[in-house]
Amino acid sequence: MTAHAIELAANPRAPAGNPMLPVPYRVERVRRETYDTFTLEMVPAQAPGLAAFLPGQFNMLYAFGAGEVPISISGDPNDCPILLHTIRAVGAVTKALCALKRGDMIGLRGPFGSGWPVKQAVDQDVVILAGGIGLAPLRPALYHLLHDRRKYRRISLLYGARTPEDILYLRELERWRGQFDLEIDVTVDRGGAGWRGNVGVVTTLLPRATFDPAGTIAMLCGPEVMMRFCVLDLRKCGVPPQRIFVSVERNMQCGTGFCGHCQYGPAFICKDGPVFSFDRVEPIFGKAEV
Amino acid sequence: MEAGEQFILEAARLGELLSALAHQGYEVIGPSIRDGAIVYEPVHTVDDLPRGWTDEQGPGYYRLRRRDDDALFGFNVGPHSWKKFLYPASHRLFTATCQQNGTQGAFRIVEEVPSRQPRYAFLGVRACELHAIAILDKVLASPNYTDPDYKRLRESTFLVAVNCTQAGATCFCASMGTGPGADSGYDLVLTELLEGSHRFVVRAGSSRGADVLAALTTRVASAEERELASSQLDHAAAHMGRQLDTGGLQALLYRSYDHPHWEAIAQRCLSCANCTLVCPTCFCTTIEDVTDLSGDHAERWRRWDSCFTTAFSYLHGGSVRSSTKARYRQWMVHKLAAWIDQFDESGCVGCGRCIAWCPAGIDITAEARALREAQAAGAHAP
Ligand SMILES: Cc1cc2nc3c(=O)[nH]c(=O)nc-3n(C[C@H](O)[C@H](O)[C@H](O)COP(=O)(O)OP(=O)(O)OC[C@H]3O[C@@H](n4cnc5c(N)ncnc54)[C@H](O)[C@@H]3O)c2cc1C
Ligand code: SF4
Ligand code: SF4
Numbered sequence A: 001m002t003a004h005a006i007e008l009a010a011n012p013r014a015p016a017g018n019p020m021l022p023v024p025y026r027v028e029r030v031r032r033e034t035y036d037t038f039t040l041e042m043v044p045a046q047a048p049g050l051a052a053f054l055p056g057q058f059n060m061l062y063a064f065g066a067g068e069v070p071i072s073i074s075g076d077p078n079d080c081p082i083l084l085h086t087i088r089a090v091g092a093v094t095k096a097l098c099a100l101k102r103g104d105m106i107g108l109r110g111p112f113g114s115g116w117p118v119k120q121a122v123d124q125d126v127v128i129l130a131g132g133i134g135l136a137p138l139r140p141a142l143y144h145l146l147h148d149r150r151k152y153r154r155i156s157l158l159y160g161a162r163t164p165e166d167i168l169y170l171r172e173l174e175r176w177r178g179q180f181d182l183e184i185d186v187t188v189d190r191g192g193a194g195w196r197g198n199v200g201v202v203t204t205l206l207p208r209a210t211f212d213p214a215g216t217i218a219m220l221c222g223p224e225v226m227m228r229f230c231v232l233d234l235r236k237c238g239v240p241p242q243r244i245f246v247s248v249e250r251n252m253q254c255g256t257g258f259c260g261h262c263q264y265g266p267a268f269i270c271k272d273g274p275v276f277s278f279d280r281v282e283p284i285f286g287k288a289e290v
Numbered sequence B: 001m002e003a004g005e006q007f008i009l010e011a012a013r014l015g016e017l018l019s020a021l022a023h024q025g026y027e028v029i030g031p032s033i034r035d036g037a038i039v040y041e042p043v044h045t046v047d048d049l050p051r052g053w054t055d056e057q058g059p060g061y062y063r064l065r066r067r068d069d070d071a072l073f074g075f076n077v078g079p080h081s082w083k084k085f086l087y088p089a090s091h092r093l094f095t096a097t098c099q100q101n102g103t104q105g106a107f108r109i110v111e112e113v114p115s116r117q118p119r120y121a122f123l124g125v126r127a128c129e130l131h132a133i134a135i136l137d138k139v140l141a142s143p144n145y146t147d148p149d150y151k152r153l154r155e156s157t158f159l160v161a162v163n164c165t166q167a168g169a170t171c172f173c174a175s176m177g178t179g180p181g182a183d184s185g186y187d188l189v190l191t192e193l194l195e196g197s198h199r200f201v202v203r204a205g206s207s208r209g210a211d212v213l214a215a216l217t218t219r220v221a222s223a224e225e226r227e228l229a230s231s232q233l234d235h236a237a238a239h240m241g242r243q244l245d246t247g248g249l250q251a252l253l254y255r256s257y258d259h260p261h262w263e264a265i266a267q268r269c270l271s272c273a274n275c276t277l278v279c280p281t282c283f284c285t286t287i288e289d290v291t292d293l294s295g296d297h298a299e300r301w302r303r304w305d306s307c308f309t310t311a312f313s314y315l316h317g318g319s320v321r322s323s324t325k326a327r328y329r330q331w332m333v334h335k336l337a338a339w340i341d342q343f344d345e346s347g348c349v350g351c352g353r354c355i356a357w358c359p360a361g362i363d364i365t366a367e368a369r370a371l372r373e374a375q376a377a378g379a380h381a382p
Helices: A003-009 A092-098 A132-147 A170-177 A202-208 A224-237 B011-023 B127-140 B148-156 B207-214 B223-238 B249-255 B261-266 B274-278 B324-343 B364-380
Strands: A023-032 A037-044 A058-063 A067-072 A083-088 A105-112 A125-131 A155-161 A183-188 A216-221 A244-247 A275-277 B006-010 B027-034 B037-042 B053-058 B061-066 B090-098 B107-111 B120-125 B158-162 B188-193 B199-204 B285-291 B297-304
Touching: A023 B107, A037 A092, A037 A105, A058 A083, A058 A092, A067 A083, A067 A092, A067 A105, A067 B285, A083 A092, A083 A132, A105 B107, A125 A132, A125 A202, A125 A224, A132 A155, A132 A216, A155 A170, A155 A202, A170 A183, A183 A202, A202 A224, A216 A224, A224 A244, B006 B011, B006 B223, B011 B027, B011 B120, B011 B158, B011 B199, B011 B207, B037 B053, B037 B061, B120 B127, B127 B148, B127 B158, B127 B324, B158 B207, B188 B207, B188 B223, B199 B207, B199 B223, B249 B324, B249 B364, B261 B324, B261 B364, B324 B364
Parallel strands: A125 A155, A125 A216, A155 A183, A216 A244, B027 B120, B120 B158, B158 B188
Antiparallel strands: A023 A037, A023 A105, A037 A083, A058 A067, A058 A105, A244 A275, B006 B199, B027 B037, B053 B061, B090 B107, B090 B297, B188 B199, B285 B297
């Protein structure tokens, strides 16, 4: 068993009872992050306290009548009186979720899945590569690393967005950059008039980041093609596959391994993932139609 | 009565078993003829059973034929499997009602409590099917998550197994180590004997099985009768219609993702999903959330789904497995390889249903063999 698997065993699992029955939550605040992405702040409508979660875990969110979708937790795992989910409105259910207002109700099941290897990263350099909405599932890992900052060596966040208007958590990124204990580099695919930052894919930021390849843990979340190129470049730098962690996405209906939809080769993404060390998925990663 | 002791129940007294089960409050489900096939339905008397019938099966082929005897279980398996009762094809998970007209403001979720909680007794569960049920147990009642409806139905179900004394042309349970004789997991097991008088060798596999057995008019089986029953199982094992070489099969399939043979299968496969619907271990489902016209009342339904549909792998922007090739590959690699990683055993119990009910006659054993031979040929190529 790998160190990562042991971390899973300590996973605070879903509440007892029927795992298919949503628990009511109330929206406390809706924060607009970009033109199509919103962060919902929510609290349990009845039961007191929030279920503990690991950075990287997700919940199944139910918008009344519209449906239910998997959404990663995007808040701070060490300080969570309020549960945060950052959602990009792309289809029927995510649009319904993003249209919610303060006081509205949401059904929630979870938390599900494995987390980012924050324990394994102790005393290591950490390189975080995020693409688009992929920054949301990584933010709890960042909070956790910064909370225990002295336990980690260099930390780099390399973030790629489509345009400057798509950059998530802008104010927070600026604040973190000002702390000087974390390297942050951002790039966009298409710049535009006012943009004087980097233009290009996220891998172009990698040569500028400082890390010791053999003593690094890399955490990747974004579109599959983006992660594929990041893995290639990280390996070229000398980071071994078992130190690279990717978050894989597949259709998901239940979160409990019952529905079968999220199968990815030998794994169920909902319970064995969504975070995998690259050596576990290497034979099928990037293969067409798996 | 000693554990594992075998008794004789005359065929003319099989009705006593049905009555004893009904008396204990079980709803007896067993084989019955409907629309030209042997299906699983409520049975009330022995006359509901397919007396004197057998099934002839082949790739894309299933016909009922009269036997020249009065066998009550003289057939193998039909299009139904027991998952139909333990994990129904459609099931309402909850209803939700909006408390302020048509807005998301507040709603209440009410868990579905079945108005009727049936207790089933399955009569005629084949050895491969006992294994299929044990596989569903691992999927739906795992240490982490348990489906409460499945668990309740499963725990209350009484299983009467019937050993297979003949193998069908599409059967390969001997290859999968799941039959033809039932080894465990039953409450009672019957072996039908037709030579001499028509009778059953009966054995209890649980204390509730022993209780039911004690209520029947039986006598202790003779050494010859026990010997006859076991020789019939040996004969069935030696006459399997099909074989699947499972040696190294998992690794072989994992090596075969890019093999051109998947394309050759896709030329024939209609992506109709029949194979997954008849398979006793296929468990995939989809979730449907629906509202009524007022928008105040919502329901969530769980329905059987299949990896052969396009929607199955849909992600925002398109389906991951858009080609038939990828879907057949997913199905077969899951059944025979990934399942072993997930649940420590193969997902195939060798019942042959997917072979008989495939309109294109695609045969999982033949396709596995073809992949093996193609790889062997490739390995020996200069
Ligand atoms: C583990 C995990 C974590 C995720 N975390 C986030 C997050 O933090 N923020 C965020 O914005 N998005 C996240 N997603 C993606 C999000 O679940 C999809 O965008 C969402 O399901 C789309 O649903 P829709 O009804 O709005 O879109 P439609 O295109 O209308 O989709 C219809 C249905 O298809 C299924 N489906 C479509 N796309 C996906 C998908 N990508 N993943 C799973 N099922 C899908 C759903 O059942 C959905 O209801 C995550 C996905 C997974 C698997
Ligand atoms: S894969 Fe085919 S032979 Fe195997 S258990 Fe399923 S239906 Fe039966
Ligand atoms: S293998 Fe046969 S039964 Fe299965 S989807 Fe293809 S055509 Fe249908």
